[in-house]
Amino acid sequence: MIEKTIKTATEYFQNFFSYDYHPKGFLQSVDTRVKLVGMIVLIVASVTTFNLGKILAILFSSLIISKLSNVSFRDLVSRVWLFTLFTFLIVLPLAFVEGFEYVLAFTLRVLTAIVLLQLIVLTTPFNELLYAMRSFKIPEVLVFSLGLTYRYIHLMFSELLRILIAMESRRIKKMRYREIWKEGGKILGSFFLRVYEKGENVQRAMSLRGDRIKFYSKPFKFGIEEALFTLLVVFVLVWWSSL
Amino acid sequence: MHIPDGYLDMNIAGLFYILTAIVLGYSIYRVRREKVNWTLAGITASAIFAAQMLNWPIPGGTSAHFVGGALAGILLGPYAGCIAMACVLIVQCLVFADGGITALGANIWNMGIVDVFVGYYIYKALERRNRFLAGFLAGWIGITLGAIFAGLEIGLSSYFHYSVAVTVPTMGIWHALLGIVEGVITGSIVNYISTTRPDLLEAKEVRVGKAVWIALAVLIALSPVFAYLAELVNYSEPLENVAKHLGVSEHPLWEGILPDYTIPGVNPYVGTLISGAIGVIVVLAIATVITRAVAR
Numbered sequence: 001m002i003e004k005t006i007k008t009a010t011e012y013f014q015n016f017f018s019y020d021y022h023p024k025g026f027l028q029s030v031d032t033r034v035k036l037v038g039m040i041v042l043i044v045a046s047v048t049t050f051n052l053g054k055i056l057a058i059l060f061s062s063l064i065i066s067k068l069s070n071v072s073f074r075d076l077v078s079r080v081w082l083f084t085l086f087t088f089l090i091v092l093p094l095a096f097v098e099g100f101e102y103v104l105a106f107t108l109r110v111l112t113a114i115v116l117l118q119l120i121v122l123t124t125p126f127n128e129l130l131y132a133m134r135s136f137k138i139p140e141v142l143v144f145s146l147g148l149t150y151r152y153i154h155l156m157f158s159e160l161l162r163i164l165i166a167m168e169s170r171r172i173k174k175m176r177y178r179e180i181w182k183e184g185g186k187i188l189g190s191f192f193l194r195v196y197e198k199g200e201n202v203q204r205a206m207s208l209r210g211d212r213i214k215f216y217s218k219p220f221k222f223g224i225e226e227a228l229f230t231l232l233v234v235f236v237l238v239w240w241s242s243l
Numbered sequence: 244m245h246i247p248d249g250y251l252d253m254n255i256a257g258l259f260y261i262l263t264a265i266v267l268g269y270s271i272y273r274v275r276r277e278k279v280n281w282t283l284a285g286i287t288a289s290a291i292f293a294a295q296m297l298n299w300p301i302p303g304g305t306s307a308h309f310v311g312g313a314l315a316g317i318l319l320g321p322y323a324g325c326i327a328m329a330c331v332l333i334v335q336c337l338v339f340a341d342g343g344i345t346a347l348g349a350n351i352w353n354m355g356i357v358d359v360f361v362g363y364y365i366y367k368a369l370e371r372r373n374r375f376l377a378g379f380l381a382g383w384i385g386i387t388l389g390a391i392f393a394g395l396e397i398g399l400s401s402y403f404h405y406s407v408a409v410t411v412p413t414m415g416i417w418h419a420l421l422g423i424v425e426g427v428i429t430g431s432i433v434n435y436i437s438t439t440r441p442d443l444l445e446a447k448e449v450r451v452g453k454a455v456w457i458a459l460a461v462l463i464a465l466s467p468v469f470a471y472l473a474e475l476v477n478y479s480e481p482l483e484n485v486a487k488h489l490g491v492s493e494h495p496l497w498e499g500i501l502p503d504y505t506i507p508g509v510n511p512y513v514g515t516l517i518s519g520a521i522g523v524i525v526v527l528a529i530a531t532v533i534t535r536a537v538a539r
Contacts, residue, residue, distance in 0.1 A: 043344060047249040047402070079340065083247060094404050102404065106249070109402075113248030117340045129337055141271050141281055142326060148285025149292065149330040150338070156286075156293040181299070185431020188294055188309075192318065192432055193440055195290040199283035206282060 025069035027123040029225045032132040038233040039120050045240050046112040050105040053243040059112040061236045062119060071122050079118050084111045126150050131218045148202075159194060163187050244310070244386075244393055244418070245335065245350055248343030252400040259396065260348030266356050267329055270322040277322075284323040288330035291315060295331075299424055309428045312354050313362020313385035317378065317433055317444065321363040328355030349396045358389040366433070370444075375434040376531075382429030383422040383530065390418030423530055 027035060046058045066076055088107045095103045133143045167187060175183065251259075274281050291311040299308065311331075315324035329351050335341040342350045362385030369377035394414030398407030437444055501521065505514035 040344060043248055044253065047345060048253055050402075087247070087249075091404075098404055106402070110247055110249035113343060113345075114340065117248065117336075117344055120344075121338060121340050126334075126338055139268070139271050141274060142267070142329065145281060145285035145288065145326055145330050146333055148282065149288040149327075149334050152286050152289035153292050153334070156289045157296070160290075160293045160297070181427065181431070184297070184299060185428065186435050188297070188428065189432045189435025189439070191294065192287075192290060192314075193436060193443075195287055196283065196318070196440075196443060199280065199286040202286060203280045203282040 025071070025123065026225070026229075027065060027069040027119060030229045031221045031226050032124055032128040033135055033220065034222065034226045034229060035124065036120065036129075036132055038229055039116050041233060042236060043113045043116045045237060046116065047109050049240075050102070050109070051243060052101070052105055052108070054240050055105060055108045055112055057239050057243060058236060059108065059115065061232070061239075062112060062115045065232070066115070066119055069119065069123050071119065075122075076115065076118060080111060080114045083114055087111075128218075134217050135220070156195065160191055163191055244354060244390055244414075245332075245342030246346040246353075246393060246397065248345050250343075250397050250400060250403050251346050251349060252402055253345070255396055255400050256345045256349060259352045263329075263348040263351045263356060267325060267351065270325040273322040274326060279320065279323050281323055281326065284319060284327040285330060287315060287319055288327040288334075291327065292331050292334065299428065310354060310358065310386055310389075310425055311429075312358025312389065313366065313378075313381040313425070314429050314432055316359040316363030316385075317366045317381060317429070318436075321360050324359045324363065325355055328359055331355075349393070353389040353392045353396075357392050358385040361385045361388050362429070374437045374444075375430040377430075378433030379426040379430035379530065381426075381433075383419075383426030386422040386425045387415060387419045390414040390422075419526065423533065426530065427533060 030038075042058055042062070046055060049055060063073075066073070084107060087110045088103065091103050091106050127147075130143055130147055133146070134140065164187065167183060273279075274284070291314070294311060295308055297309060312324075312328050315327045318324065319327055332342060332347065332351050332355055336344060336347050336350070362381035365384055366377045366381035369380060391411055391414060394411035395407060397403050397414075398405065398410035403410070433444070501514075501518040504518045505511050506517055509517070
């Protein structure tokens with residue numbers, strides 16, 4: 001249980017340090033609000049067509065954007081291959097009914113959308129996304145809760161890992177499935193109790209400081225990078241519609 | 244269960260964004276009005292995120308993980324629970340690219356609204372009888388219904404050429420099996436908390452009226468409608484179509500107790516209904532045996 005969990009978590013948490021891998025580049029310098037709108041437009045354009053030419057045009061453009069943003073191709077592939085393969089296998093039986101072109105187009109649409117979403121993830125720090133959400137008038141309770149979720153993930157995971165290691169160090173024989181499940185239930189129960197108490201403490205600390213949520217919002221920027229990005233998105237859309 | 248971009252039609256994705264915005268907006272309003280400790284929602288969301296990474300071993304060498312929607316509802320109440328699960332799913336989408344950005348509304352609807360609210364009300368309806376069983380059924384039925392909604396959304400989308408008659412049973416049956424893991428974990432956690440800090444679970448008690456039971460009964464009664472609709476659109480299994488296309492036929496080693504969901508000698512519609520009921524009873528019996536064994 002513990003070894004497999006640590007392996008999963010390690011793979012998962014690698015994404016947290018993705019910003020360090022690609023610190024500078026074209027997309028990183030674009031205002032998050034402009035970037036989000038532009039990338040979502042491209043995602044919608046890629047998933048609303050089955051025309052192979054149109055899909056490949058957006059996929060090609062997204063790879064150019066990734067190159068300009070110094071996102072390594074190998075890194076990008078490692079993040080998108082699994083779900084693309086999964087999608088391909090799901091729709092593969094339809095090749096007998098709909099033809100192989102449908103299977104190929106469906107898979108490429110999903111691949112393009114995942115590449116674009118990964119580009120947002122790899123080039124945008126989470127706090128920038130929170131500022132953007134506040135600019136889009138998303139309620140502050142939700143945005144603040146999101147901030148807390150992100151901030152406490154590492155702490156919660158290390159807390160859970162500490163409990164697991166403590167359990168593992170007390171174990172003197174191999175546990176049967178039933179014992180693992182029984183112990184696991186107790187572990188998670190005590191984990192969520194600690195979480196609850198921590199949440200109450202954070203709430204009290206906030207109350208002591210005045211209980212006011214004030215969210216810092218970055219001033220909107222539309223400089224040369226944003227203009228270039230907008231032009232690029234418009235160019236891709238014109239290309240997309242002409243195919 | 245996270246739907247990625249490209250699987251849903253834009254009108255279905257848009258509809259679920261609107262429905263999710265309405266329920267999430269109302270939840271935020273209720274949390275503010277009732278001065279619920281919403282800080283807890285953010286911190287519990289990060290804990291659910293961590294708990295989702297635990298791999299629970301299943302005999303046969305495989306493992307399953309926890310989703311936590313019903314637990315969020317039971318621990319925080321449905322409104323703060325809904326906010327907590329929305330936070331988990333938004334972080335998963337925007338930090339880990341797990342689930343698509345166009346499908347985010349549908350994903351929050353399935354795992355952050357259906358799972359949380361259904362789980363919460365089932366738990367509240369049954370908690371006086373047996374807390375473990377109430378937690379188990381909340382986790383199991385919550386995740387299964389969430390998966391059935393995911394199947395509906397994907398199946399109704401014209402982009403994805405498998406019909407509802409394929410996607411709903413596939414998602415529903417698969418998650419009804421995996422949901423047993425979710426149910427046992429939810430039940431175990433609730434059982435532990437109720438013995439050590441019962442005040443946490445009692446603080447949010449609400450009376451469950453007859454309406455919830457009636458809604459559940461209506462849902463069960465409506466289930467044969469899907470079979471009727473499948474008949475109406477001349478549905479047949481994709482693999483059977485492929486077999487017909489290739490000119491191959493099946494030669495099973497054993498026909499099974501209820502071959503093709505029918506009972507030999509009985510009208511096929513009545514037979515399908517009876518075999519469906521037998522299936523539900525068998526799953527419930529297995530679930531009861533497992534819950535009792537774990538609770539002991």
